[in-house]
Structure formats: C-alpha cells, structure tokens
Amino acid sequence: MSRVAEAAGRTDTAPRMRAVDIGKATTDEGEDEALMLAYAAGDAASFERLYARHKGPTYRYLLRHTSNRAIADELHQDVWMRVVRARERYRPEARFTTWLYTLARHRLVDHFRSKSGVVGASLDDDSGVGSPDLPEHGSAGTPDPLARVLDAECGHRLLAALRNVPGPQRDAFLLHVEAGLSLAEIATLAGVPAETVKSRLRYAYKRLREALEDLA
Amino acid sequence: MSNQQGGDGRIGDAAVDAAWRKASTEEPSTQTDAVILAAAGAGTQLPVGRPSARGATPWWTRWQPLAAAAGVAGLAFLVVQRLPTEPGRQDAMQAPIEAPAAPAVTARPEVVSADDAHLSAEATAPQPAEERSRAGGFADRAPPRRGVEIIGKPPVAPAANVLATPASADEGPARQVAQPFPAEVLDQAEDAAANVARKSPALVASEQAAGIAAAKSEVAASEPGAWVRRITALHDAGELAAAEDELRAFRMAYPDADARLPSSLHAWALTVGPQADR
Numbered sequence: 001m002s003r004v005a006e007a008a009g010r011t012d013t014a015p016r017m018r019a020v021d022i023g024k025a026t027t028d029e030g031e032d033e034a035l036m037l038a039y040a041a042g043d044a045a046s047f048e049r050l051y052a053r054h055k056g057p058t059y060r061y062l063l064r065h066t067s068n069r070a071i072a073d074e075l076h077q078d079v080w081m082r083v084v085r086a087r088e089r090y091r092p093e094a095r096f097t098t099w100l101y102t103l104a105r106h107r108l109v110d111h112f113r114s115k116s117g118v119v120g121a122s123l124d125d126d127s128g129v130g131s132p133d134l135p136e137h138g139s140a141g142t143p144d145p146l147a148r149v150l151d152a153e154c155g156h157r158l159l160a161a162l163r164n165v166p167g168p169q170r171d172a173f174l175l176h177v178e179a180g181l182s183l184a185e186i187a188t189l190a191g192v193p194a195e196t197v198k199s200r201l202r203y204a205y206k207r208l209r210e211a212l213e214d215l216a
Numbered sequence: 217m218s219n220q221q222g223g224d225g226r227i228g229d230a231a232v233d234a235a236w237r238k239a240s241t242e243e244p245s246t247q248t249d250a251v252i253l254a255a256a257g258a259g260t261q262l263p264v265g266r267p268s269a270r271g272a273t274p275w276w277t278r279w280q281p282l283a284a285a286a287g288v289a290g291l292a293f294l295v296v297q298r299l300p301t302e303p304g305r306q307d308a309m310q311a312p313i314e315a316p317a318a319p320a321v322t323a324r325p326e327v328v329s330a331d332d333a334h335l336s337a338e339a340t341a342p343q344p345a346e347e348r349s350r351a352g353g354f355a356d357r358a359p360p361r362r363g364v365e366i367i368g369k370p371p372v373a374p375a376a377n378v379l380a381t382p383a384s385a386d387e388g389p390a391r392q393v394a395q396p397f398p399a400e401v402l403d404q405a406e407d408a409a410a411n412v413a414r415k416s417p418a419l420v421a422s423e424q425a426a427g428i429a430a431a432k433s434e435v436a437a438s439e440p441g442a443w444v445r446r447i448t449a450l451h452d453a454g455e456l457a458a459a460e461d462e463l464r465a466f467r468m469a470y471p472d473a474d475a476r477l478p479s480s481l482h483a484w485a486l487t488v489g490p491q492a493d494r
Contacts (some may be wrong), residue, residue: 039256039260042260043260044256044257044260047253047256047257047260048253048256051249051252051253051256052460053217055243055244055249055252056241056242056243056244059238059242059244060242062243064240069242069245072244073244073245073247073248076244076248077244077248077251077252080252080256081252081255084252084255084256084259085259108406117426138392151235151238151239154235154238154239155235155238155239156239157242158232158235158239159239159240162437176228177228177233177236178240205228205229205232208229208232208235208236209229209231209232211229212235
C-alpha cells in the first residue's frame with residue numbers, strides 16, 4: 001500500500017522534468033514501477049499519471065528516429081498499447097523506463113524491418129539520412145523576438161544535425177537525452193558494451209555541438 | 217560549450233542539452249492520447265490475469281471433454297456387457313456346432329439294412345432324412361436305435377454309429393447289441409459344444425473343429441473293423457501281448473468280438489483269457 005498508494009496519490013502538478021534537466025532519472029526511484037504495479041492492480045489513474053510523465057519522451061524518441069509525425073503517432077500508440085496489454089506480466093525487475101524503451105525500440109526495429117526499402121531508416125544504419133518532415137520550433141514563451149529567432153534557428157540546426165547523425169549514435173543520444181537512461185542501461189538495451197555507448201554519445205554530441213558553433 | 221561526464225558515467229554538453237530542451241518539445245496528438253487512455257481504462261475493467269474471451273466461458277465447459285470421455289467409456293461398457301446375453305448371438309454360435317453332425321448322417325445310405333423285411337418300414341427309405349434331423353440336434357437324441365451294419369463297409373460318421381449295430385456279413389441275421397461308447401462320445405461333444413457356445417466366435421470355431429475331429433478319431437478307433445484290423449496287425453507283427461490287450465478291450469465293447477475276428481485268429485483268440493496272465 002505504501003509505495004503504490006503514495007505513487008498513485010501523488011499529484012502530477014509539478015512541471016515535467018526532462019532527463020537532461022536532472023542529469024539522471026526522470027522521476028523518483030521506483031515511482032514509475034509503483035505506478036505501473038498500481039495500474040496492473042486495476043488503478044487506471046496510475047496509468048494516466050505514468051503516461052503523462054513518459055508520453056512526450058517516448059513520442060519524441062520515435063519521432064526523431066522516423067522523422068514523420070504520422071508514423072511516430074502510430075508507433076507511439078502501439079508501444080503504449082503493449083504497455084497496457086503487458087500490465088499483468090510486468091515485474092519491477094528493472095526500471096520502468098528501461099522496460100518502456102525496450103518496447104519502443106523493438107517496435108522501431110519492427111517498423112524499420114517492414115520498411116526495409118527506406119534508405120537510412122534503421123537504428124543500425126550508419127548513414128544519417130533524415131526525413132523532410134521538420135517539426136515546428138521556437139520558444140513561444142520567449143519575449144525577445146531575437147531570442148526566439150535564435151532559438152528556432154538553434155532548434156532547426158540541432159534537429160537537422162541529428163538527422164545526419166548515424167542511427168546508432170542517434171539512438172544512444174535520444175535514449176540518453178530523452179529517456180534519461182544511463183550508459184549501462186543504454187548498453188543493455190542496445191546490446192553493446194558501455195564503452196561503445198560512450199563513444200557513440202561523444203560522437204553525437206560532437207556533431208550537434210558543431211552544428212551550433214557559429215551561433216554561440 | 218563543454219563536454220561533461222557525470223559520476224554515473226553520463227556524458228553531456230550543457231549548451232547542447234539546453235538547446236535540445238528548447239528544440240525538442242513535440243507531444244503526441246490528443247487523439248492518440250485519447251485512444252491510449254481509453255484502452256488503458258478498458259483494460260482495468262477486465263479481471264486481472266484473465267482475457268475477456270476466456271472469462272466469458274462457463275465453468276462447466278472445462279469438464280466437457282472429461283464428461284464426453286466418461287460417457288463414451290460407459291457406453292462401451294454397456295455394449296460389451298450386453299453382447300453375450302443377446303439371444304440371437306447364441307443361436308448364431310450354436311448353429312456351426314450342429315452343422316458338422318449332419319454330413320455324418322448323410323453317409324447313412326451306405327449302411328445297408330440287411331433285415332429290412334422284419335424291421336419296420338421306417339428303417340428303410342425315410343431313415344436317412346429322419347436321422348439327419350435327429351443328428352442335427354444333440355438334445356433331441358433318442359434312445360439307441362437298432363440297425364444293421366455290414367462288416368467290410370467303410371466306417372461311417374459318429375452319428376451313424378449310434379444307430380449301427382455290430383454285425384458281420386458272414387453271421388447271417390443281425391445281432392442287437394448295446395452301444396455305450398458312441399453315446400458317450402456324443403455326450404462329450406454335446407458338453408463341449410455347450411461350453412464353447414459361451415466363448416468367443418473365433419475360439420468357438422477352433423475348439424469346435426478340434427472337438428469334432430477328436431470325436432471322429434475316437435469313434436473311428438472304436439470301430440469294430442478298425443479294432444479287428446488293429447488286432448490283426450498286432451498279432452501279425454508278433455506283439456501278442458498288445459494284441460491280447462486289444463482283444464480284451466474289443467470284447468468289453470463288443471461281446472461278439474471273437475466272431476468278428478478273421479478265422480485265422482479264432483484259434484489264437486481262444487487262448488486269450490478275460491484277464492492277462494501276468
């Protein structure tokens with residue numbers, strides 16, 4: 001009762017935290033797992049809170065890989081449907097986030113396999129070919145018009161640069177910055193040594209930093 | 217911009233992370249959210265660990281296969297229990313037992329009645345058909361009838377021997393004698409037939425054939441002619457002791473045994489007493 005009820009009763013009024021904001025986990029240790037267990041026990045409200053926490057990062061993870069909103073929406077829905085169906089089998093042996101992105105990654109792999117003719121559409125593809133479906137950018141809350149323009153330009157460059165990053169590096173970067181997974185968790189998820197993940201992250205950061213150099 | 221690595225092995229760049237926070241803000245469509253939340257809410261309506269299709273199944277359907285198997289087994293048991301008591305089946309099992317007796321009687325025409333004149337008319341023409349019907353039913357066996365058999369004729373079937381009276385052609389009128397042995401043989405065959413009637417058809421058929429063959433051989437061995445030939449052969453072979461034993465047995469069965477012997481053995485037969493000299 002303690003952890004589950006605590007997690008279920010906790011309000012979600014706090015601003016959504018990004019992995020990069022806190023430098024490690026998105027939520028308190030074990031809170032996601034408690035919410036998932038509460039949902040498996042029949043508490044639908046727990047799932048709503050869980051979904052509200054993770055829907056953005058998972059959607060963006062899928063969108064950055066597919067560069068297509070419609071496909072990202074479809075994959076996102078599939079991933080969360082799997083979460084719903086698998087609620088009875090869920091065991092908190094690992095972090096909920098790791099389990100969630102394992103599902104998302106598998107769904108992405110399935111998607112890329114079915115679209116095997118698409119150039120560069122693979123997590124393991126080293127070519128960084130992107131898609132023309134560019135999202136809207138800009139800091140709407142920024143009062144300074146110049147700052148808004150700079151932010152928009154910065155965003156465009158970052159996303160364009162990320163699309164040119166090879167698939168494995170892009171995947172490692174997104175799992176790190178969106179999902180908030182650690183090196184070890186990314187290594188487990190990708191099935192590669194942690195040192196490999198570290199090198200991929202360095203490469204991705206280097207490419208993105210280069211894209212922003214003249215704006216600094 | 218600076219590369220940074222946290223104590224837990226994290227790698228990052230503050231400027232890139234800040235720029236990424238501002239650039240990457242997309243959210244799934246509200247329609248997708250509604251679909252997912254509706255599915256999640258519907259999922260909690262179902263019993264945990266039981267899909268909806270399975271939950272709608274009545275409890276007794278789980279016992280249906282077992283009940284069906286028990287029903288089939290019970291039905292098979294009843295059928296097996298009923299099979300031996302069916303009257304039609306017993307009749308069918310008795311029929312093959314009676315059939316082999318009939319052909320034996322068909323040999324009856326070879327038995328020539330030497331005293332047709334003083335015997336009733338039933339002993340002549342109608343006799344084969346009547347006796348065939350008698351031999352067809354063992355339970356219907358009548359008291360021993362009288363008849364005449366001419367020595368030298370081939371031995372007839374057991375049923376015919378019931379009616380045959382030992383006699384020799386050179387003896388003139390037929391002699392009326394008791395016939396205990398063939399009647400016993402037929403009694404035994406009847407008992408055996410009654411026993412096998414309760415057995416399986418295949419077993420009945422095999423045992424029936426074996427029983428009939430044994431009865432035939434036994435009857436054939438007790439034929440007067442065969443006895444005479446056996447005694448003659450033993451005597452001619454020099455096995456006098458065996459020949460004497462056979463002659464004594466022959467006398468027990470046929471009081472006129474000495475008369476049936478060939479004339480060459482009459483002198484020897486006079487030396488054979490009722491008991492062996494041991």
